[in-house]
Amino acid sequence: MQDLEGKTAVVTGSASGMGLAFAECLGSEGMNVVLADIEEEALRTATARVEALGANALAVVTDVSDEASMDHLGDATRKAFGPAHLVCLNAGVSAPTGPMDTLTSNDWSWTLGVNLWGVIHGIRVFLPELKARDEGHIVVTASVAGLTSYPWLGPYNASKHAATSIAETLYSELADSGSKVRVSCLCPGAVATNIGTSERNRPKELEDEKGPPPAQGDLSEFADTFGGFAKPPAEIAEIVLAAIVEDRFWIETDDYYREPIRARHHSIENRTEPPARGMILNPYIEN
Numbered sequence: 182m183q184d185l186e187g188k189t190a191v192v193t194g195s196a197s198g199m200g201l202a203f204a205e206c207l208g209s210e211g212m213n214v215v216l217a218d219i220e221e222e223a224l225r226t227a228t229a230r231v232e233a234l235g236a237n238a239l240a241v242v243t244d245v246s247d248e249a250s251m252d253h254l255g256d257a258t259r260k261a262f263g264p265a266h267l268v269c270l271n272a273g274v275s276a277p278t279g280p281m282d283t284l285t286s287n288d289w290s291w292t293l294g295v296n297l298w299g300v301i302h303g304i305r306v307f308l309p310e311l312k313a314r315d316e317g318h319i320v321v322t323a324s325v326a327g328l329t330s331y332p333w334l335g336p337y338n339a340s341k342h343a344a345t346s347i348a349e350t351l352y353s354e355l356a357d358s359g360s361k362v363r364v365s366c367l368c369p370g371a372v373a374t375n376i377g378t379s380e381r382n383r384p385k386e387l388e389d390e391k392g393p394p395p396a397q398g399d400l401s402e403f404a405d406t407f408g409g410f411a412k413p414p415a416e417i418a419e420i421v422l423a424a425i426v427e428d429r430f431w432i433e434t435d436d437y438y439r440e441p442i443r444a445r446h447h448s449i450e451n452r453t454e455p456p457a458r459g460m461i462l463n464p465y466i467e468n
């Protein structure tokens with residue numbers, strides 16, 4: 182999609198991290214920006230930052246996991262600016278990491294509610310108007326965890342593989358029908374955001390009594406290592422902007438995990454064992 186100026190972007194999860202960087206970047210391009218997030222105060226501050234860039238900005242407190250809340254986001258956007266042109270389905274959380282048998286139903290429900298249902302609701306609410314105009318772009322924020330399967334990150338991996346699959350399915354449907362609506366699948370590696378404190382947004386009804394941390398198998402032991410790789414969100418926003426303008430589907434932001442992706446595909450093609458822990462974490466440990 183070229184000529185962004187004067188068009189309307191919706192960004193979920195835009196009170197922090199990558200979503201905020203997208204909102205600022207798109208506002209700087211002259212787009213009207215609708216910022217949607219569950220965190221009310223941070224959303225207000227983020228919206229003021231986008232307005233300070235000279236953009237028209239609207240804050241809509243939204244829980245992406247909730248159908249009615251996402252319907253409201255669609256209505257509020259249309260009321261303020263008309264139908265959307267660009268929709269970044271970006272809100273996401275990461276539940277505590279640990280082996281599968283240490284995870285609770287609430288960990289799964291919360292992660293899938295935000296990371297998977299947020300994308301499903303976003304497509305349901307906004308795709309019809311993009312198709313009706315036969316113009317527009319949807320960016321689904323997946324992850325490298327949507328292309329490989331990290332140990333101890335079960336719900337997050339599952340949600341991001343689902344997000345990748347939804348983006349690919351949508352691409353296929355749009356391409357097959359000759360639509361001019363485009364879709365991109367964003368698969369970043371480590372980015373310096375607030376994802377490490379996702380628990381701040383877990384709803385009370387999905388909280389558990391805190392048990393002891395798993396005896397072994399907790400990705401937080403790699404937090405410093407991941408941190409050393411983390412890119413600034415603004416750098417990711419520039420990469421995403423270029424992909425939107427160039428109509429690119431895959432948006433990969435790092436080269437260091439190409440080998441684990443290749444190893445996974447190799448195992449599928451050759452019907453061999455999937456790559457396990459060492460292979461997936463090696464890029465972080467060795468580089």
Ligand SMILES: NC(=O)c1ccc[n+]([C@@H]2O[C@H](COP(=O)([O-])OP(=O)(O)OC[C@H]3O[C@@H](n4cnc5c(N)ncnc54)[C@H](O)[C@@H]3O)[C@@H](O)[C@H]2O)c1
Nearest residue numbers: 194196197198199219244245272273324371372374375376
């Ligand atoms: N940070 C990384 O290393 C990394 C890597 C790959 C992919 N991602 C993905 O990037 C996306 C953005 O995350 P981030 O890293 O910027 O983290 P972040 O915590 O800084 O931002 C996430 C935003 O989502 C919002 N949010 C959480 N639950 C919500 C809900 N139910 N409804 C609406 N908003 C909600 C949060 O309030 C926050 O503003 C996520 O989908 C995440 O999974 C992050």
